[in-house]
Amino acid sequence: MPVDDVVLRVKGLHVRYGRREILKGINFDLRRGEALGIVGGNGSGKSTTLKAVLGLIPYDGVVRWSVPLENVGYVPQRPALYLDFTVAENIAVFSRLVRSPVDVDPLLEYFGLKPFLSKPARLLSGGYQKVLNLVLSLLSDPQVLLLDEPTAELDYSMREKLMDFLHEFVRSGRAVMMVTHVPGEVEEVCTRTIVLGHGKVIAEGPPDRILEQANLPYVVRVYGNFEIPPPLPNFKNVELSRVEGDFIELRVSYSSLLDGMEEILSFARSVGADRIVLEEPDILRAVEMGVVK
Amino acid sequence: MLKIADQHGKFMLRQGKALLLIVLHPFLVGIILYPLLASLEHPAIHVAAYVPDGTLGKYVNSIVSFAHITYFSDPSSVSHRVLDGRADVGIVARYEGNAPYFEIVSSPLRPTAATLVKSALQLSLLNLAGQAVGEISTSFQRVLSGLSEARNKLQQMGESISSAELRIRGIQDGLPDVSEFQTYVDAMGSYESKIDTYASKIKTYRGRIRDYIEDLREIEDELELAKQSEGSLRAELQSKKLELDYASQQVLSAENDLDAALLYIDENSEAYDYVRSAQQRLTAVGSAVDDARGAVSTAIAYLDDTPIDKYLAKVRSTRESLEEIYDDLGRVEDDLRATKASIAAQRSELSYKLEELEAKEQDVNRNISYLLQALDSAKRRLDGALLALNFGPVSVEQLPQLRYREVLRIPKSGSNYYPFIIALDVLMVGLLLPVVMRSRERDQGIETRLRVLRVSPVSVVVGRYIVYVSFVFLQALVVLLLGAATGYLPFSYISNGVVALFFSTMFVVALGLLVASAVSNVVVGFMTVVLLEVIFVLLSGRLVPIELMSPTMRFIASTSPLAVVSAFMEASTLVGYVSPFLLAVVLGSAFVLVLASAALLSRSQLG
Numbered sequence: 030m031p032v033d034d035v036v037l038r039v040k041g042l043h044v045r046y047g048r049r050e051i052l053k054g055i056n057f058d059l060r061r062g063e064a065l066g067i068v069g070g071n072g073s074g075k076s077t078t079l080k081a082v083l084g085l086i087p088y089d090g091v092v093r094w095s096v097p098l099e100n101v102g103y104v105p106q107r108p109a110l111y112l113d114f115t116v117a118e119n120i121a122v123f124s125r126l127v128r129s130p131v132d133v134d135p136l137l138e139y140f141g142l143k144p145f146l147s148k149p150a151r152l153l154s155g156g157y158q159k160v161l162n163l164v165l166s167l168l169s170d171p172q173v174l175l176l177d178e179p180t181a182e183l184d185y186s187m188r189e190k191l192m193d194f195l196h197e198f199v200r201s202g203r204a205v206m207m208v209t210h211v212p213g214e215v216e217e218v219c220t221r222t223i224v225l226g227h228g229k230v231i232a233e234g235p236p237d238r239i240l241e242q243a244n245l246p247y248v249v250r251v252y253g254n255f256e257i258p259p260p261l262p263n264f265k266n267v268e269l270s271r272v273e274g275d276f277i278e279l280r281v282s283y284s285s286l287l288d289g290m291e292e293i294l295s296f297a298r299s300v301g302a303d304r305i306v307l308e309e310p311d312i313l314r315a316v317e318m319g320v321v322k
Numbered sequence: 323m324l325k326i327a328d329q330h331g332k333f334m335l336r337q338g339k340a341l342l343l344i345v346l347h348p349f350l351v352g353i354i355l356y357p358l359l360a361s362l363e364h365p366a367i368h369v370a371a372y373v374p375d376g377t378l379g380k381y382v383n384s385i386v387s388f389a390h391i392t393y394f395s396d397p398s399s400v401s402h403r404v405l406d407g408r409a410d411v412g413i414v415a416r417y418e419g420n421a422p423y424f425e426i427v428s429s430p431l432r433p434t435a436a437t438l439v440k441s442a443l444q445l446s447l448l449n450l451a452g453q454a455v456g457e458i459s460t461s462f463q464r465v466l467s468g469l470s471e472a473r474n475k476l477q478q479m480g481e482s483i484s485s486a487e488l489r490i491r492g493i494q495d496g497l498p499d500v501s502e503f504q505t506y507v508d509a510m511g512s513y514e515s516k517i518d519t520y521a522s523k524i525k526t527y528r529g530r531i532r533d534y535i536e537d538l539r540e541i542e543d544e545l546e547l548a549k550q551s552e553g554s555l556r557a558e559l560q561s562k563k564l565e566l567d568y569a570s571q572q573v574l575s576a577e578n579d580l581d582a583a584l585l586y587i588d589e590n591s592e593a594y595d596y597v598r599s600a601q602q603r604l605t606a607v608g609s610a611v612d613d614a615r616g617a618v619s620t621a622i623a624y625l626d627d628t629p630i631d632k633y634l635a636k637v638r639s640t641r642e643s644l645e646e647i648y649d650d651l652g653r654v655e656d657d658l659r660a661t662k663a664s665i666a667a668q669r670s671e672l673s674y675k676l677e678e679l680e681a682k683e684q685d686v687n688r689n690i691s692y693l694l695q696a697l698d699s700a701k702r703r704l705d706g707a708l709l710a711l712n713f714g715p716v717s718v719e720q721l722p723q724l725r726y727r728e729v730l731r732i733p734k735s736g737s738n739y740y741p742f743i744i745a746l747d748v749l750m751v752g753l754l755l756p757v758v759m760r761s762r763e764r765d766q767g768i769e770t771r772l773r774v775l776r777v778s779p780v781s782v783v784v785g786r787y788i789v790y791v792s793f794v795f796l797q798a799l800v801v802l803l804l805g806a807a808t809g810y811l812p813f814s815y816i817s818n819g820v821v822a823l824f825f826s827t828m829f830v831v832a833l834g835l836l837v838a839s840a841v842s843n844v845v846v847g848f849m850t851v852v853l854l855e856v857i858f859v860l861l862s863g864r865l866v867p868i869e870l871m872s873p874t875m876r877f878i879a880s881t882s883p884l885a886v887v888s889a890f891m892e893a894s895t896l897v898g899y900v901s902p903f904l905l906a907v908v909l910g911s912a913f914v915l916v917l918a919s920a921a922l923l924s925r926s927q928l929g
Binding site: 083084085087098099101102103105107108109110111112123126127165166169 | 766767768770771772773774775776777925
């Protein structure tokens, strides 16, 4: 990737709250056409990283933007809007402030906000407040969009719309950096991921590669009536995790999924199981389990 | 129940800054209140004084034991100091007639100071009066003993005065009459003018004589010429006469010849006729020659008869006598000039002497008048003294007086409190509004969004400032207008009140913005405002008089926003005085506070 494509370069970023050091010298780049996910456990410094690069909190280190900061959009975790203003008033106020070049109608249409234009923002549902928050951040036609847990409180369809929008945004040669806690979101949107732990970058790269390195198992639950636990076969690629009255939880490693699934399916049929539920491994879980190093 | 108490206690203890404020509150109040109370033992009243005459200083100096006095050169500065709140009380000292007169300039904001100063001054006046009474009583005995002696002396003096008066009047009568001198001076002036007239006449005569002399000289010259031509003419006439005599003789001889010829010539002959005609012609020539001879003789006789020498002599003698007269007149002219100069010198000398005399006369008259007045007054005093001696003392010198003036004129007693209530209202709303609104904006993430949109903190602060100032001003304006409408505030000063209110609002809202920028949430903000207001009220002088505080506490109290705004509102609404000093203070502070708020906001952490 050419150096010119780097829109943000962060080197040795330190942030302290009093005596507590939240970020301990993290380094990363953000490039055009890239969606960078920042994941990590609670208190790992994800949101702090966003605030620091935006200059909302004091920091030490180098944060160098190659685009004007006016062209950087920020979608905070909590909606940042006038709750007592209507949707239209909020849009009008901030459009006037940034002299917005954006035609906001398609965005309102896309996110389903049009029917609520005359409604006070306070009366919108949490999901609509979130998307209005996003729309307000897009008024300055940003080249880079920083999102702090953007899908929290969104229903499935709205989340899908947002994901599609972010795909398109990145595909148009712009960049996205997002912090998320929602399983699968990083893998779905991000082309690259940074995993933070205790204020440091503990892993960086495409989500697939991180998952591969983590080698987390797929979790499979076989549901049925197991008041009397059935005899278990001698699995070669499957590991028993736990047995409850209504399900048996099994684990299959990331590298032997197909063989393991065959063994599980034949076992399910033999015990007359009602259904099987497969839970994919994701980075968030890998981080929680501490298997990302 | 104990579990709930335990849980709530833990919750309360973990409320961070809010709890810190609650815990620190009594300490902070104590820090202010205890020194305030302690300072009651060290009163130090600030007095602004106008003492134009040094002799009045002894009265004013009686308060130095408990007051700091600052002197001013005009009474209005004293009033302004009191209205600004920079002095607790003012003293304007002056003389009214012979009596010292003290005006106490006080404000309802500093009642204790006014009372103390009034009491101290009254006490000093009483002390002075007491001392005077003591001195009078000791000297009274001596006076009494001297009175009888004085009476005799006074009577003698009275007689002396009468005789002096008579003598003075005699002197006045004996003064020379200056008007005589004036007559002389005037006469001399008329002589001078007469001499001028004569001199001018003489000058004219001399001119005319000079002309005559010139004419005579010309005549003389002409006569000389005539005399010279007379000789040549006479000689010529003589020669002509001789020639004519000879010619006559020739003619006669020719006639004789012709007669002889005729005698010889026949009468009928042609020659006869010729000779006869020649004879006739010769006769004619002879008659002509005779005529010429007669004329020449007449001319010679005329010449003989003409007395040119006589004329010449006469003209010459006339001319010489005229020249003598001319010279005489010149000398007369010189004499007149000299006479005039001497008269003028004498006259100027006389004039000078006359002026001197007049001045002396006036001086003498004035002195006499003074003397007469003095004598008259001495007589009256003598009469009075004699009367007093007969009937006892009749007049006492006027004692120093103390008068009071309230700087803030009060139509109703509530008026004292109305500006304070307006100031309190402005302070409460002006501090609370920015704190609450900023906290709400911060909570709603608006500040974060503005920061991300790169809106400058100065724009944010000034934008808020304009809105808050407008709102706080309008709501306080209603209170002010109600005050005027209900008669608590004089309506004539309402425009001054509005001006002061507007600038006070600017100041208080700027302070509110600073507090709002410093606090992190609405609870801490609210508590900070309440704490500040408690402190400001304590320092306002309404609970503990400012004038009784120690110097340090006074400084803190007088710079407290409520005291400043309260003084500003009181001076403007009750007296109509918009203090330039307070105006500069509130405007300057507002400017600094707004900038400080912007600086604080730009450094605040947002999320």
